[in-house]
Amino acid sequence: MANVAFDHVHKVYPGPTVAVEDLTLDVGDGEFLILVGPSGCGKSTALRMVAGLEKISSGTVCVDGRPINDVPPKDRDIAMVFQNYALYPHMTVERNLAFGLRQRKTPRAEIARRVGEVSATLGLEELMKRRPGQLSGGQRQRVAMGRALVREPKAFLLDEPLSNLDAKLRVQMRAELKKLHHRLGVTTIYVTHDQVEAMTLGERIAVMSAGRLQQIGVPQDVYDRPANVFVAGFIGSPPMNLFQGSAAEGTVRVGSFAFARTGVRDGPVTVGVRPEAFRPAADDADGRPRIEALIDVVEPLGDEVLVHGTVDARAAQSGAEEEDAMLLADTGTRAAVTVRLDPGMRPEPGERMPLVAEPSAIHLFDVERGVRLS
Amino acid sequence: MSATAIDPRTLPGETGMVEPRRLAWLPFSPWHLLLFPMALVMLVPLVWMVVTSLETLNQTRHFPPILWPGAFQWSNYPAALRSAPFGRWFWNTTVVTCVVVASNLLLCSLAAYAFARMEFLGKKVVYFLLLATLMVPLQVILIPTFLIVKQLGLVNHLGALIVPNLANVFGIFMLTQFFRTLPIELEEAARIDGAGRLKIFFTIVVPLSTAALATLAVIQFMWTWNDFLWPLVTIFNEQAYTLQLGLQSFQGSHTTEWNLLMAGNVMSMIPMLVLFVVAQRWFVRGIATQGLKG
Numbered sequence: 001m002a003n004v005a006f007d008h009v010h011k012v013y014p015g016p017t018v019a020v021e022d023l024t025l026d027v028g029d030g031e032f033l034i035l036v037g038p039s040g041c042g043k044s045t046a047l048r049m050v051a052g053l054e055k056i057s058s059g060t061v062c063v064d065g066r067p068i069n070d071v072p073p074k075d076r077d078i079a080m081v082f083q084n085y086a087l088y089p090h091m092t093v094e095r096n097l098a099f100g101l102r103q104r105k106t107p108r109a110e111i112a113r114r115v116g117e118v119s120a121t122l123g124l125e126e127l128m129k130r131r132p133g134q135l136s137g138g139q140r141q142r143v144a145m146g147r148a149l150v151r152e153p154k155a156f157l158l159d160e161p162l163s164n165l166d167a168k169l170r171v172q173m174r175a176e177l178k179k180l181h182h183r184l185g186v187t188t189i190y191v192t193h194d195q196v197e198a199m200t201l202g203e204r205i206a207v208m209s210a211g212r213l214q215q216i217g218v219p220q221d222v223y224d225r226p227a228n229v230f231v232a233g234f235i236g237s238p239p240m241n242l243f244q245g246s247a248a249e250g251t252v253r254v255g256s257f258a259f260a261r262t263g264v265r266d267g268p269v270t271v272g273v274r275p276e277a278f279r280p281a282a283d284d285a286d287g288r289p290r291i292e293a294l295i296d297v298v299e300p301l302g303d304e305v306l307v308h309g310t311v312d313a314r315a316a317q318s319g320a321e322e323e324d325a326m327l328l329a330d331t332g333t334r335a336a337v338t339v340r341l342d343p344g345m346r347p348e349p350g351e352r353m354p355l356v357a358e359p360s361a362i363h364l365f366d367v368e369r370g371v372r373l374s
Numbered sequence: 375m376s377a378t379a380i381d382p383r384t385l386p387g388e389t390g391m392v393e394p395r396r397l398a399w400l401p402f403s404p405w406h407l408l409l410f411p412m413a414l415v416m417l418v419p420l421v422w423m424v425v426t427s428l429e430t431l432n433q434t435r436h437f438p439p440i441l442w443p444g445a446f447q448w449s450n451y452p453a454a455l456r457s458a459p460f461g462r463w464f465w466n467t468t469v470v471t472c473v474v475v476a477s478n479l480l481l482c483s484l485a486a487y488a489f490a491r492m493e494f495l496g497k498k499v500v501y502f503l504l505l506a507t508l509m510v511p512l513q514v515i516l517i518p519t520f521l522i523v524k525q526l527g528l529v530n531h532l533g534a535l536i537v538p539n540l541a542n543v544f545g546i547f548m549l550t551q552f553f554r555t556l557p558i559e560l561e562e563a564a565r566i567d568g569a570g571r572l573k574i575f576f577t578i579v580v581p582l583s584t585a586a587l588a589t590l591a592v593i594q595f596m597w598t599w600n601d602f603l604w605p606l607v608t609i610f611n612e613q614a615y616t617l618q619l620g621l622q623s624f625q626g627s628h629t630t631e632w633n634l635l636m637a638g639n640v641m642s643m644i645p646m647l648v649l650f651v652v653a654q655r656w657f658v659r660g661i662a663t664q665g666l667k668g
Contacts, residue, residue: 053562074568086559090581103568147567 002064002154002187003029004050009059011045011211019045021211023059027155030185032178034202036192038234038320042211043191047157050189051080063154074103079148080157084164085140087132093119093143094128100151118150121180138169145180155187162197174200195235199223207231209319229370232272232363233318238306238338240363241278242316245271252364255313257291259359264373270316272363275306275340280347281354290354293337295347305341307353310334319370427451427636434632447633454624454637462613463620468645470535470616471598477536478594479587482545487575489546490553491561501550504543512603520607534608535616539598545590552586553579588653595649599642617642 004027011020020042027033035043048054050061052073060067068076079100087096097118101111119125122142132140141161148156161177162170178201181188192198198205199219206216207230215227226232232240245254247264254271281290291311299306315335339355347353364373421441426434428446454460488494489501519538520529528534556579564574580587602618609615612623621642624635 051562051566053565073565074570076566078566080563080566082559082563084557084559086557086563088560088564088578099564099569100567103564103573147563151567 003027003031004155004187004189005060005062005065006046007060007062009046009049009061010057011042011049011054012057018211020049023208023211023213025206025213025216027187027189030187032181032188032190032201032203034190034192034198034205035208036195036198036205036234037208037214039193041208043193043208044159046208047080047159047189047191050076050155051078051157052076077151077154078157079151079153079155081144081148081159081161083160085132085144085161087140087143087147089132092129092131093124093135093146096132096143097124097146097150100147114150114152118146121149122146137165138173141165141173149184153186155189158188158190160192160194161190163192163194170197177201196237199235205235207234209234225372226272226363227372229270229272229316229318229365230320232365234320236274238275238340239318239320240272240274241335241337242318243271243273243311243335244314244316244367245269245364247364252362255291255311256289257311257313257357258289259357259362261359261362261364264364268367269373270365270367270370272365273357274361275338277357277361278337278339278355279357280339280341280345281356290356293339293353293355294334295349295351295353298347298349300343300346302343304343305345307339307341307347309337309339309353311337311355316367423636423639426632427640429633431631431633434636450633450637451641454634454641457631457634458620458623458638459612459615460617460620460638460641463615463617464642466532466614467599467616467618467642470532471595473536474539474598475591475594477540478542478545479591481541482590483549483580483583483587484575485541485546486549486553487579489550491558505547508543508547516603516607523608529608530611530614532614535598535601535605538604542594545594548590549583549586552583556582592649592653596646599646 006023006025009020009023010018012018023042023046025033035046037043045054049056050063050068052068052071056069060069062068063076063078088099091099094115097115098111101114106114119128122145124139124142124146127135127139127143132143135143141164144161158177162173165173174197190197190201192201202219204216205219205222207214207222209230215222215231222231223235226235226240229242233242243254245252246267247253247261247269248266250260250262250264251258252261252264252269252271291313293307293309293311295307295309297308299308311334313335314333337355339353341347365371366373422439425441425443426439427450428448429440429443429450430447433440433443489497523529523534523538526533526537528537560578560582561574564578569577600618601616602622605616605619606622609619612620615623617638621635621638624631624638
């Protein structure tokens with residue numbers, strides 16, 4: 001076990017394309033750290049630099065305080081699980097597991113012992129004589145994990161290991177991974193673009209975008225207090241609603257909605273409200289300002305109801321939006337809004353629904369720099 | 375399912391997929407009406423060769439050709455073997471072909487791996503120049519190559535047939551393209567697992583490339599086994615003849631013993647047929663991608 005530290009690490013590809021910019025990050029001994037961000041944000045590159053599969057352009061990566069920039073991958077004592085598992089297709093499961101140990105000239109008896117232990121831990125005993133082509137997706141995933149475990153490395157690097165599994169299996173494997181980490185306590189860096197995985201698995205999560213570290217912290221803190229508008233838009237599913245607002249004399253306004261907030265400079269401001277922070281306003285509202293949503297779609301999910309609609313305000317961009325997710329053209333002047341309701345409520349599409357939000361649950365961000373205000 | 379139901383996949387030529395309706399009165403695809411005569415055209419010379427090898431010399435001279443000799447002259451085969459040092463030529467050809475195929479597999483795959491996976495100065499230029507040589511026909515480089523071989527003192531020696539053919543650009547090109555299709559993650563995983571370049575090459579890349587290597591082996595075998603022009607230029611000594619060169623000696627300036635020549639041809643073809651049948655199972659789709667994904 002070991003700690004892994006990035007110190008002002010840059011990765012620049014010829015072009016020049018900056019993949020990772022000034023990454024400074026400390027992964028504690030035995031910690032489970034998640035690197036999360038949209039595709040192309042540099043998270044996989046950061047991981048591959050630890051593995052030694054990418055050269056470090058500048059800065060230092062240290063394992064246990066020792067710089068490893070120039071140490072070849074085989075001498076780093078780090079194991080990696082690839083997104084597509086990268087099992088050797090021409091070898092049986094047993095030989096796949098033993099491959100790394102054989103390369104290191106481990107004595108035969110020791111190899112047999114460790115392979116036996118790992119296969120018992122992961123329930124692979126029945127599959128030892130099979131080849132990867134004869135395994136299901138979940139079994140391949142377990143073999144890939146086993147190949148990393150059997151080496152008893154200083155650190156695990158996992159590059160989106162669950163993304164090729166179907167949804168149900170992914171949820172199960174997520175729990176299994178967490179259990180496994182509790183049992184072994186090996187330092188783990190886990191890359192994912194799935195922020196649900198990030199929230200549920202990590203002891204800390206590091207959010208990356210465009211090669212830069214945006215925020216690092218305990219998942220709940222990152223969720224509750226996003227450091228900037230990107231993190232606000234990226235973490236959370238469905239994501240935070242973001243509107244263009246304006247502050248004047250201690251009051252912030254978004255369309256017809258207004259609330260008091262001191263310490264905010266007059267001028268434009270980005271306003272963020274989580275879907276669950278909105279509540280439908282009772283008819284005899286206490287005179288608090290409200291915002292009226294025109295409902296487009298209602299999604300009953302069993303334990304909650306998601307309502308998608310528009311409000312009379314202008315949307316703000318976080319930079320985390322998925323362009324591909326747009327099916328219908330933007331509605332223009334009105335801003336999209338998503339509200340999470342209790343399962344008992346079932347508004348109808350086309351209905352107008354007045355919404356209120358607790359001022360303390362509303363996030364404000366600087367328009368220019370995107371950073372959190374207050 | 376009722377007892378009379380038939381799984382469509384059990385019918386000959388059916389894949390189990392829904393396919394367009396065939397012409398109802400044909401028990402096979404209409405394409406076969408075109409392909410069958412074409413296959414026949416390809417087969418006729420082969421059949422004719424085998425038939426001629428079993429005829430008497432007079433029958434071979436008959437016009438129109440006799441395609442069913444009646445009595446088979448099996449004695450043509452021992453006669454052909456006796457009339458020339460066939461064993462020697464067979465041995466020569468086997469040595470040359472085996473060495474050339476083996477060295478091509480080794481050298482082409484090593485070079486191809488470098489082009490496919492390693493970064494070095496001038497890689498693209500060198501690769502381009504290599505490919506450019508593919509466009510130069512043998513006739514153009516025949517004399518320069520001969521002069522080099524002569525300088526090396528290899529004329530009239532089997533070395534003349536081996537050394538210039540130790541590696542060929544086609545093999546490098548073909549394997550480079552194939553290696554590029556192998557998932558790089560397998561090699562990265564092996565690197566992290568502690569394997570070096572050569573180890574990765576021999577334990578990961580080569581076993582995953584058996585289909586491509588077998589293809590190259592068969593192609594190279596065919597080229598070398600059948601090569602005629604280059605041996606004709608460099609070998610004058612009957613003891614160093616290859617089969618193709620030797621068979622030519624049946625063709626006299628006045629008469630040709632066609633039946634013996636064809637018997638020799640049939641015998642020289644057998645190793646190639648055997649190789650093809652044996653290597654066929656390696657041609658089935660590579661398993662390179664089976665360790666990936668779910």
